[in-house]
Amino acid sequence: MKTSTRIICICLAALMLLTTFGMLFSQLAFAATTDSNSSSSSSKDDDELPVSSGSFRVISKPQFYRVGSDGVPSGDPVKTVKEGYRYQVVFTVLDKSVNESDISNVTGGFVASSGGYFDTIVGSDGFPESSVTQGGSSSGYVELDIEAYVKFNGKGRTMSLDVGYTYSKNTSDSSDRSYGESNGTVVVKIPEAVVTSGSESDEDSYLLATPNIIVTSYNYGGQDVMAGNNFPLTIKFENTSKDFNLENIIMEITTSTDLSIANGSNSTYIEKLGKGESQTKTLQIAASSAIEPKPQQVTVKFTYEYILDKVRKTGERTETLAIPVTQLDRFSIGELSVPDQLWPGDNTYMSIEYVNKGKTEIANLSAHLESDVPGISQSQTVGNIKAGDSGTIDFTFTANDSGTINGKVIVTYEDAKGNEKSVERPFSATVMDMGGMFPGEDPTDMPLPMPGETGPNVATIVMAVIGGLMVAGLTGIIIVKKVKMKREEEDDEDI
Numbered sequence: 001m002k003t004s005t006r007i008i009c010i011c012l013a014a015l016m017l018l019t020t021f022g023m024l025f026s027q028l029a030f031a032a033t034t035d036s037n038s039s040s041s042s043s044k045d046d047d048e049l050p051v052s053s054g055s056f057r058v059i060s061k062p063q064f065y066r067v068g069s070d071g072v073p074s075g076d077p078v079k080t081v082k083e084g085y086r087y088q089v090v091f092t093v094l095d096k097s098v099n100e101s102d103i104s105n106v107t108g109g110f111v112a113s114s115g116g117y118f119d120t121i122v123g124s125d126g127f128p129e130s131s132v133t134q135g136g137s138s139s140g141y142v143e144l145d146i147e148a149y150v151k152f153n154g155k156g157r158t159m160s161l162d163v164g165y166t167y168s169k170n171t172s173d174s175s176d177r178s179y180g181e182s183n184g185t186v187v188v189k190i191p192e193a194v195v196t197s198g199s200e201s202d203e204d205s206y207l208l209a210t211p212n213i214i215v216t217s218y219n220y221g222g223q224d225v226m227a228g229n230n231f232p233l234t235i236k237f238e239n240t241s242k243d244f245n246l247e248n249i250i251m252e253i254t255t256s257t258d259l260s261i262a263n264g265s266n267s268t269y270i271e272k273l274g275k276g277e278s279q280t281k282t283l284q285i286a287a288s289s290a291i292e293p294k295p296q297q298v299t300v301k302f303t304y305e306y307i308l309d310k311v312r313k314t315g316e317r318t319e320t321l322a323i324p325v326t327q328l329d330r331f332s333i334g335e336l337s338v339p340d341q342l343w344p345g346d347n348t349y350m351s352i353e354y355v356n357k358g359k360t361e362i363a364n365l366s367a368h369l370e371s372d373v374p375g376i377s378q379s380q381t382v383g384n385i386k387a388g389d390s391g392t393i394d395f396t397f398t399a400n401d402s403g404t405i406n407g408k409v410i411v412t413y414e415d416a417k418g419n420e421k422s423v424e425r426p427f428s429a430t431v432m433d434m435g436g437m438f439p440g441e442d443p444t445d446m447p448l449p450m451p452g453e454t455g456p457n458v459a460t461i462v463m464a465v466i467g468g469l470m471v472a473g474l475t476g477i478i479i480v481k482k483v484k485m486k487r488e489e490e491d492d493e494d495i
Contacts, residue, residue, distance in 0.1 A: 054184015055097035056163055059143070062091040062188055071149065081190065083154025084243055086121060090147050091188070092135055093163065098142045098182055102170055106134040107179065109165035111148040114185050116160035118150040132165045142167075142182075157190045211241030213249070213302040215319045216278060220285075224326045224417075225296075227359075228289035230262050233323070235300060238278035244306040246273040246315075251281065254299040258291035259323070273304070287325055293360055293416040295322040329415045330358035331385070336409055336425040342399050343432055350397075352409055352425060355390035360416040367393045371407030385413075402433040 064081060065073035065088040073088040081087065109132025113120040120130065130148040137143040146163060164183030171178070219234045239246050249270040253261065262284035270279060285298070298321040305314050334353035342348050350369075356362055365382040376397045385391075399405060408426040415421060 055095055055182070056093045056144075056184040056186050057096065058091060058186050058188050059094045060092040062089050062159065062190070064089050064190075067149070081152045083152055086149065086151045087118075088147065089118075089150055089159070090145070093144050093146060093186055094137075094139065095142045095144060095182055095184075098167070098180070100137045100140055100142050103134075103142065103167040103180070104170045105168055106132065106142075106144070107166045107168055109133075109144070109163070111146060112162045113150070114160045114162040116158040116187065117153050117156040118159045118161075119153060120161065121149040121151055132163065134167075158187060159190065160185060160187045211239060211244040211246055211304075211306050211315060213237050213246065213273070213304060213317050214240055215300060215321070218321050220323050224324045225287050227287055227291045227293070227325060227327045230284055230286045232282050233285050233298065233321075234280060234282040235321075236278060236280045237300075237302070239273040239276060241306075242275055244308070245275060246304040246306055247271065249273055249302060249304040252301045252303075253283065254301070255285065256296045256298070258288040258325075259296050259298065260286050260288075262286040285323075290359060291325050291327070293325055293327045295324050297321070298323055327358055327360045327416050329362075329421070331356045331362045331413060331415070333411050333423045333425065336427050338427045338429055340429060341432055342405070342429050344400055344402055345398065347396055347398055348429075349394060350409075350427065351392045351394045352411070353390065353392050354385070354411070356385045356387055358416075359387050361386050362416070363414040363418075365411070365413045367395075367409055367411045369395045369397070369407065369409050371397075371405060373399065373401075373405050373407075376405070376407065399431045402431045405429050405431060 063077040066075060066078055067073045067086050067088050071086075078087070111120060111130035111132065130146075133145045133147075135143040135145040144163070144165060146161075148161060150159070162183065162185050164181065166179055166181045169178045169180055214237065215235055216238050217236045219232075221231050225231045235251075237251070249272075251268040251270065253266045253268075255261065264283060268281055268283075273279065287296075299318060300321060301316065301318045303314065303316045305312055307313070332355055334355075336350060336352045338350040339348060352367070354365070361384055363384045365385050367380050367382070369376065369378040371377065376399070378395055378397070380393055380395070382391070382393060393409075393411070395409070406426070406428050408424050410422055410424050412420060412422040
């Protein structure tokens with residue numbers, strides 16, 4: 001009996017000892033597994049993180065402020081960052097490579113994303129530039145207040161930023177204006193943030209910028225459009241949104257009165273335009289022959305749809321394009337009218353005709369007479385000439401010496417676009433000498449009377465003229481009488 005009891009006690013003791021060792025082994029194995037998993041997870045997480053570099057060290061917890069599409073922060077700091085949203089982040093870093101006493105002031109700085117899960121927004125979408133300013137310090141090193149604008153991409157809690165700044169060195173010599181610079185990379189985890197994807201039903205979804213379509217460029221052939229012609233109008237447009245795809249886009253073209261679409265419809269359908277995507281469309285436009293030579297308007301209206309908060313929304317955008325149009329210049333100048341022979345001391349007239357056959361007014365018509373004879377130079381200002389008007393420009397001059405005169409008339413005017421144009425008309429004329437001979441003609445070449453003959457005197461000439469007039473008068477009387485008698489004979493026959 002005693003032996004049996006002893007055996008039972010030994011067995012129970014052995015069982016209790018095995019149970020104790022088993023529990024201890026299990027706890028050790030679980031702890032080892034947990035540490036291994038934790039180390040693996042941490043290692044994996046660390047492998048994904050950017051590495052800090054340089055002498056910068058973050059000494060304050062970054063504060064995130066939600067901002068709207070206008071770039072203005074609002075409200076208190078947030079603890080939850082959401083994918084696709086934009087934030088202003090503010091924090092302080094310490095630069096242990098620069099003593100505060102060695103600089104007089106910070107002159108400039110930059111902040112840019114170098115990895116992690118926050119993209120920096122630098123001077124775009126209406127956001128101000130990020131800034132680096134000098135803060136107060138109790139450690140003797142330079143402290144920098146950082147203000148950056150970032151967008152969360154929703155993949156992790158790490159923010160990595162390249163930070164740099166320039167500073168003027170502190171010196172007692174006012175002529176020494178030396179500068180220094182320092183930069184590095186700071187990496188910050190956001191343990192307090194609850195990283196979530198942007199909720200489509202989030203009440204803050206209005207903070208996303210409204211999508212728009214803008215015309216980024218257009219071309220009408222590279223030159224001014226000529227009235228009465230057709231021309232290709234090529235329009236390039238872009239979806240400016242980085243958050244929304246645009247769908248069911250209608251592009252509608254409206255022209256001014258004297259422009260029209262040469263073929264096809266004034267509406268174009270585009271099924272989809274992705275984020276930041278652009279497309280190009282070309283259509284033929286006809287310009288009326290009676291169009292005014294000034295910039296003509298073409299209006300481009302876009303209507304489109306996009307999805308926000310699981311709701312299909314609509315938007316529209318209107319842009320105005322300016323198409324410069326010109327009329328054909330049909331202002332013409334005629335040939336110069338000038339006598340072939342001139343006499344010394346006599347007034348000589350010359351004229352030149354003009355006509356505006358175009359459909360627009362020409363401006364500042366003027367003419368200038370130039371000659372190789374001193375003293376023969378004149379200018380005239382006519383003014384503006386309306387479409388269809390014509391006229392002449394006259395000049396009067398006197399040549400005092402015999403010889404040949406060469407010169408030209410220069411007519412200038414401005415077309416409908418204000419471009420100055422000029423037309424020249426040359427001329428040449430001969431000035432006779434006082435004897436009625438051409439310059440250089442020898443008087444001995446003139447025919448002389450025969451010996452014994454004398455030239456007619458004045459009395460002879462007068463008598464000859466009077467005699468001629470009397471003969472002409474008598475002849476006229478006889479003719480009238482004969483006509484009268486014939487008419488009387490015809491009247492008698494009728495009776």
